[in-house]
Amino acid sequence: MPSSRSLILFVLTLAVSLVVAVSTFTLSAADPTEKDRVAEKRAAAKSRGWTRPAHKHAEPDEWHVLTGAYYDTRARWTSKIVLNNKGRDPEMPIVTVFDANGRAYEVPKMSVPGTGFLELDLAPVVRAAGGTFSVGSVRIAYHGKKLQMGAQILVQDLERGLQLDEQMSYMGASSINRVEGLWWRPTERAQMTIVMKNRSEEPIVVRGRVKGPDRGGRPEGALSTFSLGPQELRIADFESDGGGRLRGGDTAGGLSLEFDGPRGALLARVLVTDQHSGYSANVSLGYVTSAKTATYHGGGVRRSIGNVQLTPVLLGRNISETTSIVTGRLIFNRPDGTVERLPLPQLTLQPGETEIFDSGSVWSTVRAEAGDEGIGVEFEHTGDPGSVLMSATLVSGDRNFVFRVPLTDPETPPSSTGGYPWFADNSRATTVFLKNTTTTKVIYLLQIKFAGGIYAPGIKEIEPGQTIAVDIQHLRDEQIPDAFGAKIPRSALTGQVTWAIKSTVKHAMIGRAEHTDIKNGVSSSYACISCCPPRTHSVWMEEDPISVGVGNTVDLFVMAQDEDCYQNVSSPYSMPWAWLNSYSFGDASVATSYADSTTTGVGGGQTTFYANFPGVDYHVEGSESGWYCVPDQTPIPQQTGVTTQCSVAAVAAYSPDPYSLNIGGMNQDTQTALTCLQNAVSNAGGTLTVTSAYRPQDYQDHLREVWDKWQAIKNNTQNACQERKSQIQTEWDRHDMVHQPATVSPHTAGNAFDANWSPTSLDIDSLASSCNLSRPVANDRVHFVR
């Protein structure tokens, strides 16, 4: 909790200019074009629907604190913090950096935009704070909603392809003061460092043990005992401390740290770097008591990055006193859309043992048969929750690329939601991985915000166990439209992506964003959840009433918008009917449905479409250390009138109809030629009757309309079409045609006329030729052209 001094500074420094390098993303107003017209129509439809009254039970704003264990600006290292604000309004957090001794420096105030993010380069901060701050830790305090802000520290040495990413964490209360982790290094030469941060205001004493992978044969390496003052950071070299006592060749093992002090005070990580290969990893040590199940799920076990192929390293460590059997599987999407599960070889872990899964043959199959990068991994073990630790890492053959795949106990996150910055620029590309952690199909809503708009793919289903990979750069570069036809502009380089489960199944989905920098061979993973899934904000019928032709099918959308716990209202979406509580047509002989979100006219008449929308609200239960979201479900009834009528529209009236014979409308040369021909026929003892001359284009269009609609309706025997058919037949009788009129006719150009002559024995072509006229159309022998 921030001190009163911090609060005063918070106010006083609002006007202080920030002399740090920052980049921001914000949303701006949409272009006032077609969007406005659609929005106007939708607003009218919404006004006839349902809107939730102003929410009376919104969570109050409180102070929240996040801690990051480690940053480094020494030598070639640079560090930056990505502050992600999921709230509607800008947030001004108090950012404090601590040097290794726990001395604090408060960073001048900065504003993190609403539903946006800010990148804070720590180099200017360290310069301002003083030399002892070149390495240290970070605390962020903000006044807002639960989980409204997330933050990530990126410690980089891009020249050597090294990046240590750490997602800053909220301080929770654990029942025991022990953290556990497991580590893997590609070679013995990889440097390993243990980082311990005391995030409390009281001293703590840390004792640790490092373990190798063997089954009891190898000795444990006891670490030194570390005394850490308030906010102190301690960095211990693995080799020179406990790790050096392990025998050579160990590439995987465990680390246990126990401490005396306030609960939850210790934040510990293992940093693994190999400057020769570019391998780098930041391994988090967790409080084992936070585990709720004996399962782990991870999404985004990708096969490759660019042209570089990746291989998974799957580790298990038994931290209990009893043997545990671990089973697991890789789950991937086949090109035909089906979801495939391939079991991994079973692993038996003795007490204290760390072992690597032999996933080679399974991975070969996945690599060959997967249709996309939506690949997930699942594990179960026979021990108590938290008694076995698991980790998954993807590495390239040269070890330069390292992708950490966080494995999550699916019942640990309080909600199935997420909100992350995204990038698609010259250096970074973001892929969002979403995974269904249940055996039930569920639905979710994902939206990608960028400056000036929102990309809204709509409600999507995710199969049991399935992982979905959303490659934002691919969506933008391929200009793939969303549910409303909108695309991510090619100029959009960054923004914020949010997702939330739409089913009320508890703990059903996990998600994360993976940012990759192919050029520098680094990646980071970020999983920032929201307090609760969004509540239903409004529901309406997009068309009310709706009209459909008999035999025709039109869209009939049940629309909705959600509001998240930060009062952000989502873009509208159409709820697939299969996910409505119920729907029906009042009279199926008038209209029915054969496909989702559509209605088909069956017979002429009127009926009503009834829908029960699965409205939902959430409230929080539990304590700060173990709160969770409870859904309150309320069906929201909606209905719309459906009018069915003949699918062939009436012929628009034309006046005068038929169009009067208009010789004067022809061009002068054609009029002269016609006079010539009339005289020639007369001189030959006959008569010439002009039946059609100049026609305006709109009359030609009318003729074509009559033809087309008569062809469409002449064999129609539906009762709903009788009157319409009679009307069109009247038009048809008025014009009687044997061919479809041309779209553009020489008659409309004024250089053609139709004429009959008598007697038929006249050599009309010779006479026409003498007047510069011809009959060029073989099947239209009354058609003369100048």
Place this chain on the structure above:
Amino acid sequence: MHILVRSLVVTLLICVPLAGSTDGTQQTAECPSAGAPRITAQQLSVSPPSYAFLVTNLTKVAISGIVVGKHDRTMRIRGSAPNIPVQMLAPSGWEGRHVHIDETAYLVYLWENKDVPARILPQQSVAGFRITLPTSTDTVQTTFERVPFKASLADGSCRFGFVGVDKVPR
């Protein structure tokens, strides 16, 4: 007698079945003949040729239009001067005109209902449909003997039949 001879010639020479449309589509018969209305043409005068038509609705639906001179792809009345009416009359609520069939050398005579209550109801007979043609010795001039007609019905369907001709009243 002159009329009868001319009528026979017309029937043999001017009945023009079109093999099919030039766009290659196969045309199907649009109107059945079963239960067709009855139309008889009474020749009122020979010179100029003048005819009065009596329409009797033998269908179960009101008649909303009458087209004389064409049945599907078969056309009977050449669209040149001898067949262009000097006058077309219609009963109240109806309107008559000739229509040149686009891209052909033929025409039809059309009576179009303009007032729904004036439609010809089932079992009703209505007179007042009249045509006067110009005086002509041209053999293409029609006589209405066995000329096809189409009756358009209020439900959008139609029936076809042939005009019967009564001679000049004595």
